[in-house]
Amino acid sequence: MLGIFLDIESTGLDPSRHCAIDIAFKIIDLCSGELKRSFNQLIEPTKENWEKRDPVSMKINGYSFECLFGAKNARQVGEEIVNIFTEEGIERGKAVFICQNPSFDRTFFAQLVGIQTQEKLLWPYHWLDLASMYWALLVRKQLENGLPIPDRISLSKNDIARAFHLEVESDPHRAINGVNHLIVCYQAVLGVQFSVSV
Secondary structure (H helix, E strand, C coil): CEEEEEEEEECCCCCCCCCEEEEEEEEEECCCCCEEEEEEEEECCCHHHHHCCCHHHHHHHCCCHHHHCCCECHHHHHHHHHHHHHHCCCCECCEEEEECCHHHHHHHHHHHCCHHHHHHCCCCCCEEEHHHHHHHHHHHHHHHCCCCCCCCCCCCHHHHHHHCCCCCCCCCCCHHHHHHHHHHHHHHHHCCCCCCCC
């Protein structure tokens, strides 16, 4: 089974107004821990999309138009992803996406590779999230110890990292840093160790 650890930075939170500007993923064999492929690419927004950017989001990722000028466009990046996934044999039942916030990442990923193309290529439609993994393990531990489910649980990736005495993700956010931090947190939550170093 392959895990596609993925993160995307965008110009905002609304995929109907905003666009992906930075994508990274690492494909890891979840049984052996072997890194199969790594990908990181900036995406040049159109001027129209850039004008619609959300200032709060841009403060978090720190990108300027000058940083993104001359990067590949969304169509080119989508074609590269299709080629990589084809070469690595990514298909339903043999791979899953793993993210911190799949409801966010999946919608912006679809800007690069449309849903119809994903379906045609039989790509995984399961997008697993770290927060749910942590939630399930925490709740099970509470119940096994005869304790109630806490009234409040923070499920941010940084708070999950803190729970395992790991460093938080560096600022400003970059997709490849998000992927590397996600992998470290995943290993801690599940108690596994990959051969890939991040």
